[in-house]
Amino acid sequence: MKAVQLTEIGSPLADREVPIPTPSSNEVLVKVRAAGICRSDLHYRNGASPVGTLPLTLGHEVAGEVVDGVVAANDSKEMLGPGTRVCLHYLCTCGACAYCRSGREQFCRRAQMIGKHRDGGYAEFIAIPSRSAVPIPDPISFEHAAVMMCSTSTAVHALRKARLTAGETVAVVGTGGLGMSAVQLALAMGAIAVYALDIDSGRLETAAGYGAVPVRVPKDASPSAAARLLREATGGDGVDVAVELVGLPRTICTAIGALRPCGRAAIAGIGDEPTSLHVYREIIGAEREVIGVSDHTLGDIEYILALADQGRLRFDEVVTGTVPLDAGRINARLDEMAQFAGGVRLVISP
Ligand SMILES: [Zn+2]
Ligand SMILES: [Zn+2]
Known part of the structure; x- marks a missing residue:
């Protein structure tokens, strides 16, 4: 062959x-x-x-x-x-x-x-x-099923690891392939609002087409400035769940900073630079959770096939x-x- x-x-x-x-x-x-x-x-x-x-x-x-x-x-x-x-x-x-x-x-x-x-x-x-x-x-066509086997299944694994429940708010940090999947999946899972953060207005426009509230972050914005933009967009303390899909130290810090007290950040972006943060201010003081996400499971695949089937x-x-x-x-x-x-x-x- x-x-x-x-x-x-x-x-x-x-x-x-x-x-x-x-x-x-x-x-x-x-x-x-x-x-x-x-x-x-x-x-x-x-x-x-x-x-x-x-x-x-x-x-x-x-x-x-x-x-x-x-x-x-x-x-x-x-x-x-x-x-x-x-x-x-x-x-x-x-x-x-x-x-x-x-x-x-x-x-x-x-x-x-x-x-x-x-x-x-x-x-x-x-x-x-x-x-x-x-x-x-x-x-579901062969083509669509094939592309679901990587970014879609890892995006759903991130949302499930973050224990997203209906009625919660979500921030998706990075709107590449994984991010576009995460926006659709979060809404299908019952999120009441999904905010998409990116520096690229074209990609944000696509994310908005999938139902996200676009939040454009200036290219040189600090993580705290980006998280502040997100909190302003929510009109409150931030989101219940943030999904990080880029893997850079500043996007990881942005995802954590975007959380309201007791919020959960699922980190799926892969990078090789170490990230430093103020553990008391960013995590302990607000009882935030930071959750690692690696690949996905057979259960995640069955779940996304059921969503796509509907x-x-x-x-x-x-x-x-x-x-x-x-x-x-x-x-x-x-x-x-x-x-x-x-x-x-x-x-x-x-
Ligand atoms: Zn792949
Ligand atoms: Zn085994």
């Missing part, structure tokens, strides 16, 4: 001819129908994020059709065989350890991410543990086009991403 692989760090991805994978007894073989091109793939190609053994097929946002093996239906009443439309949790986990059994499979010691530690979806077929393949409700999530502005399974086209898209150009999300349809 054809696969687009990373053969050397820092070099373009290459078209390769490889054997169709043989699924083991607990795995299914899936014919890939859609695979999202993600910014993380750029980091794997240029070496910014370490990956497993090369050559490696990239692609961790994947949806397709079962061709061999069975998966459990979402209501667990029956096992579904070949022809079932599925989307793939990007973590392959053992299913047997204490973390897997308690729905915290991101911490499974045997977890491997597809398209990073083991072969992913930039190929005609992929083998994956059947527990990682989740049936897709009929109204038409409560929109992806038409998110998926901006499709490309064939071709190394040249995928490399061109990654080059575009490196320049922060092009649409929101391109999907490969092999």
Whole structure:
């Protein structure tokens, strides 16, 4: 079969001819129908994020059709065989350890991410543990299901970790792909108002289209000035929940500063600079909570599929086009991403 692989760090991805994978007894073989091109793939190609053994097929946002093996239906009443439309949790986990059994499979010691530690979806077929393949409700396309497997599922994990309940207010700090998902998800989960913070007025306009109250932060604003702008927009003490999706020290401090007393900040943005804050003033004195968010779980995937099935999530502005399974086209898209150009999300349809 054809696969687009990373053969050397820092070099373009290459078209390769490889054997169709043989699924083991607990795995299914899936014919890939859609695979999202993600910014993380750029980091794997240029070496910014370490990956497993090369050559490696990239692609961790994947949806397709079962061709061999069975998966459990979402209501667990029956096992579904070949022809079932599925989307793939990007973590392959053992299913047997204490973390897997308690729905915290991101911490499974045997977890491997597809398209990073083991072969992913930039190929005609992929083998994956059947527990990682989740049936897709009929109204959801392969393309939309694929892009839900990364930013949407991590955004919902952040909101659930923050214990968002109906009637609360939310600040979304950073309105990239994760932020656009977080705005829609927070409203679908019953938030009474969602404030979107960003320095980019174009992105804020899109967020407002999804129902957010836009709060534009000047590029050189201090975290306390940005948090003050947010509190002014709320007309009060700040928000119950803040979701931080950028990963810079100043956006992390802004998210915490945006909270009213007893508010919860879920930090999902990944950065490598240390953040310093005044623990008494920022956390203890107002009994605020700061919560780490890492990846997402199978439960989060089932939850967002149910929301999308009810038409409560929109992806038409998110998926901006499709490309064939071709190394040249995928490399061109990654080059575009490196320049922060092009649409929101391109999907490969092999
Ligand atoms: Zn991704
Ligand atoms: Zn496990």
